Amino acid sequence: xxxxxxxxxxxxxxxxxxxxxxxxxxxxxxxxxxxxxxxxxxxxxxxxxxxxxxxxxxxxxxxxxxxxxxxxxxxxxxxxxxxxxxxxxxxxxxxxxxxxxxxxxxxxxxxxxxxxxxxxxxxxxxxxxxxxxxxxxxxxxxxxxxxxxxxxxxxxxxxxxxxxxxxxxxxxxxxxx
Amino acid sequence: xxxxxxxxxxxxxxxxxxxxxxxxxxxxxxxxxxxxxxxxxxxxxxxxxxxxxxxxxxxxxxxxxxxxxxxxxxxxxxxxxxxxxxxxxxxxxxxxxxxxxxxxxxxxxxxxxxxxxxxxxxxxxxxxxxxxxxxxxxxxxxxxxxxxxxxxxxxxxxxxxxxxxxxxxxxxxxxxx
DNA sequence: TACTGACATGTCGTTCTTGACATGTCGTGG
DNA sequence: CCACGACATGTCAAGAACGACATGTCAGTA
Numbered sequence: 001x002x003x004x005x006x007x008x009x010x011x012x013x014x015x016x017x018x019x020x021x022x023x024x025x026x027x028x029x030x031x032x033x034x035x036x037x038x039x040x041x042x043x044x045x046x047x048x049x050x051x052x053x054x055x056x057x058x059x060x061x062x063x064x065x066x067x068x069x070x071x072x073x074x075x076x077x078x079x080x081x082x083x084x085x086x087x088x089x090x091x092x093x094x095x096x097x098x099x100x101x102x103x104x105x106x107x108x109x110x111x112x113x114x115x116x117x118x119x120x121x122x123x124x125x126x127x128x129x130x131x132x133x134x135x136x137x138x139x140x141x142x143x144x145x146x147x148x149x150x151x152x153x154x155x156x157x158x159x160x161x162x163x164x165x166x167x168x169x170x171x172x173x174x175x176x177x
Numbered sequence: 178x179x180x181x182x183x184x185x186x187x188x189x190x191x192x193x194x195x196x197x198x199x200x201x202x203x204x205x206x207x208x209x210x211x212x213x214x215x216x217x218x219x220x221x222x223x224x225x226x227x228x229x230x231x232x233x234x235x236x237x238x239x240x241x242x243x244x245x246x247x248x249x250x251x252x253x254x255x256x257x258x259x260x261x262x263x264x265x266x267x268x269x270x271x272x273x274x275x276x277x278x279x280x281x282x283x284x285x286x287x288x289x290x291x292x293x294x295x296x297x298x299x300x301x302x303x304x305x306x307x308x309x310x311x312x313x314x315x316x317x318x319x320x321x322x323x324x325x326x327x328x329x330x331x332x333x334x335x336x337x338x339x340x341x342x343x344x345x346x347x348x349x350x351x352x353x354x
Numbered sequence: 355t356a357c358t359g360a361c362a363t364g365t366c367g368t369t370c371t372t373g374a375c376a377t378g379t380c381g382t383g384g
Numbered sequence: 385c386c387a388c389g390a391c392a393t394g395t396c397a398a399g400a401a402c403g404a405c406a407t408g409t410c411a412g413t414a
Binding site for chain 2: 002005006008009010012013028029030031032033034035077078081082084085089090091092093094095096097098099100101102103104105109112113116120148149150152153156157159160161163164167168171
């Protein structure tokens with residue numbers, strides 16, 4: 001299961017509580033790579049702890065527990081990341097699905113949807129340019145690098161989709177058959 | 178559930194059997210937008226038929242049934258596609274997850290993974306350039322357009338990730354901290 | 355004729371995910 | 385001092401998805 005690796009990855013960069021991890025999923029990881037709510041995260045953390053891949057390193061206010069990866073967890077994460085990517089990874093993305101199904105609409109409707117996409121991706125790109133600026137100048141591994149690599153990735157992704165949408169509108173206009 | 182809309186979308190472009198839909202998921206839709214196996218597709222088709230969104234229009238050899246969307250199904254699909262995209266769409270993508278977790282590796286390992294990514298995306302882009310060439314010249318709505326829009330989308334996606342990987346390697350080389 | 359591989363559809367138990375519900379703490383502002 | 389919102393963790397039932405298993409047809413070929 002990939003959720004376990006997502007958690008190991010976040011904890012490998014920086015120890016955190018279940019609550020903090022949930023926030024990470026909401027704000028960055030979950031928007032791009034792997035969605036999960038707290039109802040999946042807490043039980044999974046307990047399972048990882050049972051398997052000895054993470055451990056509680058501190059307990060704070062309001063019953064919070066800070067988890068960190070163990071040596072075994074770090075090794076498991078490394079071997080997963082270096083494992084040759086087998087084809088047929090499960091992909092789920094509702095936004096991309098909408099784009100794939102555009103051809104099912106008549107050209108007028110398709111133009112509307114494409115215009116929405118172009119607008120949203122432009123807004124997203126603008127947002128990420130600010131994030132990137134805020135993270136600029138740090139090192140590229142560790143917590144700093146995480147933000148930078150991710151922001152740059154998302155930004156390029158948004159730009160690519162934005163340009164694709166503009167291209168598609170152009171095609172529709174040129175070929176109203 | 179998005180699976181139902183994926184099926185409606187494919188059938189709206191062109192009537193097909195469950196088997197043909199399964200192939201579509203394996204070859205294009207499932208690689209980019211929404212993964213599903215035949216064990217999800219067949220029961221869902223039956224459910225859609227019960228709800229009156231699709232219907233069997235022909236029965237062929239080996240017990241095959243060709244489905245087509247009904248007027249109600251087309252309306253449902255259209256309203257879903259035009260619906261304002263609410264934030265927090267569920268995303269799942271193991272490959273992207275790997276990219277997000279790169280910062281958890283030491284720079285040497287990260288370079289290896291990034292090199293793999295650069296290689297794979299270059300190969301994927303080359304493959305899609307051929308697909309695009311094969312689909313060139315048709316109309317942009319209907320079955321033809323589906324292939325063209327999708328191929329172009331995937332190609333740009335691959336290119337963006339490829340360039341991101343090269344950029345990331347450059348950053349690592351420039352900043353070996 | 356017999357074999358093989360693609361075509362074609364299905365069930366079933368296990369596992370995963372989700373949304374609703376539940377509980378309690380702590381800091382801030384009215 | 386009380387209310388509120390953020391912090392913090394959890395359970396549970398319902399629904400969805402996956403892998404393994406199951407069955408049968410049809411065309412080509414050895």
